[in-house]
Amino acid sequence: MADHSSIDDAVMAGRAASSAAYSPLYQQIKALLLQSLDQGEWKPGEAIPSEFELAARFNVSQGTVRKAIDELAADHLLIRRQGKGTFVATHNEAKVRFRFLRLTPDDGKVKPSSSRIIDCRRIKAPVDIARLLDLRPSDTVVNVRRVLSFEQTPTILDDIWLPAVVFKGLTAESLTRYRGPLYALFESEYGVSMVRAEEKIKAVAASDDQAGLLNIVSGSPVLQVERVSFTYGDRPMELRRGLYLTDRFHYRNTLS
Amino acid sequence: MADHSSIDDAVMAGRAASSAAYSPLYQQIKALLLQSLDQGEWKPGEAIPSEFELAARFNVSQGTVRKAIDELAADHLLIRRQGKGTFVATHNEAKVRFRFLRLTPDDGKVKPSSSRIIDCRRIKAPVDIARLLDLRPSDTVVNVRRVLSFEQTPTILDDIWLPAVVFKGLTAESLTRYRGPLYALFESEYGVSMVRAEEKIKAVAASDDQAGLLNIVSGSPVLQVERVSFTYGDRPMELRRGLYLTDRFHYRNTLS
DNA sequence: GAGTGGTCTAGACCACACG
DNA sequence: GTGTGGTCTAGACCACTCC
Numbered sequence: 092m093a094d095h096s097s098i099d100d101a102v103m104a105g106r107a108a109s110s111a112a113y114s115p116l117y118q119q120i121k122a123l124l125l126q127s128l129d130q131g132e133w134k135p136g137e138a139i140p141s142e143f144e145l146a147a148r149f150n151v152s153q154g155t156v157r158k159a160i161d162e163l164a165a166d167h168l169l170i171r172r173q174g175k176g177t178f179v180a181t182h183n184e185a186k187v188r189f190r191f192l193r194l195t196p197d198d199g200k201v202k203p204s205s206s207r208i209i210d211c212r213r214i215k216a217p218v219d220i221a222r223l224l225d226l227r228p229s230d231t232v233v234n235v236r237r238v239l240s241f242e243q244t245p246t247i248l249d250d251i252w253l254p255a256v257v258f259k260g261l262t263a264e265s266l267t268r269y270r271g272p273l274y275a276l277f278e279s280e281y282g283v284s285m286v287r288a289e290e291k292i293k294a295v296a297a298s299d300d301q302a303g304l305l306n307i308v309s310g311s312p313v314l315q316v317e318r319v320s321f322t323y324g325d326r327p328m329e330l331r332r333g334l335y336l337t338d339r340f341h342y343r344n345t346l347s
Numbered sequence: 348m349a350d351h352s353s354i355d356d357a358v359m360a361g362r363a364a365s366s367a368a369y370s371p372l373y374q375q376i377k378a379l380l381l382q383s384l385d386q387g388e389w390k391p392g393e394a395i396p397s398e399f400e401l402a403a404r405f406n407v408s409q410g411t412v413r414k415a416i417d418e419l420a421a422d423h424l425l426i427r428r429q430g431k432g433t434f435v436a437t438h439n440e441a442k443v444r445f446r447f448l449r450l451t452p453d454d455g456k457v458k459p460s461s462s463r464i465i466d467c468r469r470i471k472a473p474v475d476i477a478r479l480l481d482l483r484p485s486d487t488v489v490n491v492r493r494v495l496s497f498e499q500t501p502t503i504l505d506d507i508w509l510p511a512v513v514f515k516g517l518t519a520e521s522l523t524r525y526r527g528p529l530y531a532l533f534e535s536e537y538g539v540s541m542v543r544a545e546e547k548i549k550a551v552a553a554s555d556d557q558a559g560l561l562n563i564v565s566g567s568p569v570l571q572v573e574r575v576s577f578t579y580g581d582r583p584m585e586l587r588r589g590l591y592l593t594d595r596f597h598y599r600n601t602l603s
Numbered sequence: 604g605a606g607t608g609g610t611c612t613a614g615a616c617c618a619c620a621c622g
Numbered sequence: 623g624t625g626t627g628g629t630c631t632a633g634a635c636c637a638c639t640c641c
Binding site for chain 1 (some may be wrong): 410416421422423449453512518521542543544545546547548549550551552566568569571574591594597598599601603
């Protein structure tokens, strides 16, 4: 065997009598791949080894590796490209930028966007934030406040909380200098890949200060979006409370 | 061959020189299964033939049928149950009722719901409705208006449009008599299976009459949800404009 | 025990990208 | 041409359900 983990033991376990908790081989392979992704063995945008190489490494057939990769691709952690290879998903790509932003112009036309950082400070985590981010209340969080505009029209007011331990060098200055989706920045600068997110949406009336920042009249109905984003292994890494202006935009969703 | 369609020609086409539009065998099988579903060969809740039977019918290997079924199961058109068979998805089942309703109580507790039909009438399709339902403006639509309450609290005001040709016997009386999700009724009474839906969401201020029906003060911020539901073959079959009260509920969504 | 879906394998061949 | 993912097959065996 080479220097990477063998799954022989796991195979035995999986194939042992039906008494033990049964887990199919390809699920075990999937877990190993996930682990390699989490540990950064392959970086976002890079290609992972070919199916045959992985099959050899794990001592399973190519079809079994294939099925593991299939699931990771279905979850958008990996991207398959016929003839080229299988790549680690990234937010640093024109095609999938703003992958998590569901706000769409009513007329469908793509609009140029710009971000204005209002604030970036470190604070002790408020209890509700700490709970959602799986932190202790004594932990420090980075709190970023910003306004996103489309065609010079303020449209989104975001309040963002991040574990300070992970996002060490993050400052208002570095944020202001950066152009592009935050998740792309998190990926390349802090090694944090956001993989999944959950949102809770309400309609609320804008408060005075919120209305001021969005340049609307106080009390206007706005969309309130609370998002928790997760990295590999379903670890929460960002809490975002956004206010969306929906007079010329809408939040789109597909049910199935 | 039996009396059902053979795919031999399709196979030849698919396997012919790379000049023609190439379509994998399992995709062709998928299309055939979809057709059978659409034509009602197997009804919602029923089991479809086993993988081996289907493989024999279509003259392909079991693995190829399997892959076709896999995709239909991933789209929630079919449901696999190990040891029992593969079943046509249905809204008539405790487990998946309100499958398309994303509104959730903030406290997570399930609440008893009741529906009050306000109105059910047939009208000439307004142009915007006709366009979304892929109808001609001269076509007739059924317009249903109802209020959904949770624990006696009015929470959702729905305005629903349906092609009148399809929903022939639908009246306020039959709707009032019925308990349960509308999609379950559509399925069992009108043979219409809703398979997918697209929603556009905005935050708006409730108008006077809307506020009256929801028992809130006029101008309150509410969630406006426009939903187009599709049946097999991506044919639009319902337009629904809903107003959701989100003071004690929220719209939940998962991004990935 | 019989039938169904689920896993795993091994091998052949096809479509696609790149040099 | 070579290497990658994608398809298709055939067969063995496993897990689950029901009788």
